[in-house]
Amino acid sequence: xxxxxxxxxxxxxxxxxxxxxxxxxxxxxxxxxxxxxxxxxxxxxxxxxxxxxxxxxxxxxxxxxxxxxxxxxxxxxxxxxxxxxxxxxxxxxxxxxxxxxxxxxxxxxxxxxxxxxxxxxxxxxxxxxxxxxxxxxxxxxxxxxxxxxxxxxxxxxxxxxxxxxxxxxxxxxxxxxxxxxxxxxxxxxxxxxxxxxxxxxxxxxxxxxxxxxxxxxxxxxxxxxxxxxxxxxxxxxxxxx
Amino acid sequence: xxxxxxxxxxxxxxxxxxxxxxxxxxxxxxxxxxxxxxxxxxxxxxxxxxxxxxxxxxxxxxxxxxxxxxxxxxxxxxxxxxxxxxxxxxxxxxxxxxxxxxxxxxxxxxxxxxxxxxxxxxxxxxxxxxxxxxxxxxxxxxxxxxxxxxxxxxxxxxxxxxxxxxxxxxxxxxxxxxxxxxxxxxxxxxxxxxxxxxxxxxxxxxxxxxxxxxxxxxxxxxxxxx
Numbered sequence: 001x002x003x004x005x006x007x008x009x010x011x012x013x014x015x016x017x018x019x020x021x022x023x024x025x026x027x028x029x030x031x032x033x034x035x036x037x038x039x040x041x042x043x044x045x046x047x048x049x050x051x052x053x054x055x056x057x058x059x060x061x062x063x064x065x066x067x068x069x070x071x072x073x074x075x076x077x078x079x080x081x082x083x084x085x086x087x088x089x090x091x092x093x094x095x096x097x098x099x100x101x102x103x104x105x106x107x108x109x110x111x112x113x114x115x116x117x118x119x120x121x122x123x124x125x126x127x128x129x130x131x132x133x134x135x136x137x138x139x140x141x142x143x144x145x146x147x148x149x150x151x152x153x154x155x156x157x158x159x160x161x162x163x164x165x166x167x168x169x170x171x172x173x174x175x176x177x178x179x180x181x182x183x184x185x186x187x188x189x190x191x192x193x194x195x196x197x198x199x200x201x202x203x204x205x206x207x208x209x210x211x212x213x214x215x216x217x218x219x220x221x222x223x224x225x226x227x228x229x230x231x232x233x234x235x236x237x238x239x240x241x
Numbered sequence: 242x243x244x245x246x247x248x249x250x251x252x253x254x255x256x257x258x259x260x261x262x263x264x265x266x267x268x269x270x271x272x273x274x275x276x277x278x279x280x281x282x283x284x285x286x287x288x289x290x291x292x293x294x295x296x297x298x299x300x301x302x303x304x305x306x307x308x309x310x311x312x313x314x315x316x317x318x319x320x321x322x323x324x325x326x327x328x329x330x331x332x333x334x335x336x337x338x339x340x341x342x343x344x345x346x347x348x349x350x351x352x353x354x355x356x357x358x359x360x361x362x363x364x365x366x367x368x369x370x371x372x373x374x375x376x377x378x379x380x381x382x383x384x385x386x387x388x389x390x391x392x393x394x395x396x397x398x399x400x401x402x403x404x405x406x407x408x409x410x411x412x413x414x415x416x417x418x419x420x421x422x423x424x425x426x427x428x429x430x431x432x433x434x435x436x437x438x439x440x441x442x443x444x445x446x447x448x449x450x451x452x453x454x455x456x457x458x459x460x461x462x463x464x465x466x467x
Contacts, residue, residue: 002332003329064451065443065447068404068408068446068447068450068451068454069408069443069446069447069450070408070409070410070411070412070422070446071408072411072412072414072415072422073411073422073439073442073443073446074443076422076425076426076435076439077435077439077440077443080429080435080439081435081436081438081439081440084435084436085436171313171314171315171316172315173315174315174316174317174318175315175317175412177317177415178415185315185317185318185321188318188321189321192325198321198325198326198329199325199326199329202318202321202322202325202326205318206314206318206322209313209314209315209318210310210313210314213312213313213314214313
């Protein structure tokens with residue numbers, strides 16, 4: 001092995017600036033995609049538990065189709081295939097405002113939404129039927145029962161698996177480099193291209209991801225303890241992708 | 242719409258035989274990468290999972306660090322690591338197939354290891370005690386009593402993870418491996434029909450993953466008592 005390490009490439013030149021801007025793009029992309037994913041996940045997860053068949057069918061189609069196809073395919077789909085079929089005006093705006101970034105937000109958000117949906121559905125299904133019956137019996141409409149009784153409990157139950165999915169979303173944002181979004185992995189590659197120091201560049205990128213994931217996981221375990229529902233055996237929810 | 246079907250029809254042999262199955266002039270194939278990756282990843286995952294339950298600290302701690310490390314890093318990063326570091330270590334270039342395979346096996350073993358651990362922990366303690374009482378060694382207990390039962394409990398999570406791995410093989414296209422995704426990209430560069438092509442490969446992936454999950458549900462129902 002005749003590889004000479006030169007760690008100084010990480011703090012000389014523009015490397016630090018690239019890593020920082022990559023980190024910011026990764027966080028922006030993940031945050032926006034997360035909002036989209038949670039919105040889609042909550043709505044479709046709730047739809048999958050209602051009695052009305054067309055809504056359930058629509059939500060099932062969304063979940064089964066979007067989460068069973070690789071994220072990379074969705075990235076290409078939203079970046080290459082969707083813009084040409086959009087109306088002229090929206091397309092113009094998107095080309096002027098970082099098309100690849102918004103395509104990545106859509107791809108990551110819609111894909112992760114389907115995964116959040118499953119998490120929420122199992123959360124709702126773990127709430128005893130009697131809760132819903134009691135809510136309806138006391139005069140709430142179905143919407144009100146979901147809004148005030150079912151969802152507040154379900155959202156607290158699903159914090160552990162939801163955290164897990166959120167971390168997956170953060171890690172999956174790295175796939176956006178394939179449509180040339182300048183996020184963290186992209187910038188790591190850029191440092192490698194300019195300095196030819198692969199190990200140093202990859203170490204820096206890897207450490208940033210590790211710190212982000214471990215940091216978020218510990219914040220969420222604190223939130224989990226704070227919001228735990230008294231009287232329930234919180235199983236902790238095994239982390240799984 | 243019709244011309245979209247036409248572009249797929251004309252390129253169907255390339256997409257399916259070269260890209261999906263992996264036979265042709267390029268080294269590639271989604272299936273050709275996914276099957277060894279699943280088998281080897283599972284084997285390594287068994288060792289990692291059992292390592293996390295080992296009573297000896299010098300086995301347990303490295304196994305735990307391994308799992309926590311790889312679950313905190315994106316797969317794309319691991320692929321790049323293998324792509325750059327393995328040639329430096331071996332002092333020669335290695336084909337994309339091996340780079341991708343090594344990256345997938347190492348990465349997925351961390352997730353599969355956690356599933357194996359949970360499966361083993363789900364086996365009732367009395368089983369181990371009974372096996373020890375009839376005179377089995379701890380290796381025999383693991384091999385003949387605990388693992389077969391654990392495997393049954395693991396099937397749903399295991400198949401979910403195999404599906405994830407199957408989808409993840411699309412990331413091998415980043416380093417130029419000619420899988421289904423790369424094949425669609427190549428055809429699209431020539432014919433510029435992104436909508437039809439990417440929707441088509443989405444459906445191909447979906448058929449595979451959905452049938453895997455249906456089959457898993459079937460097996461699960463057959464194995465469950467009552």
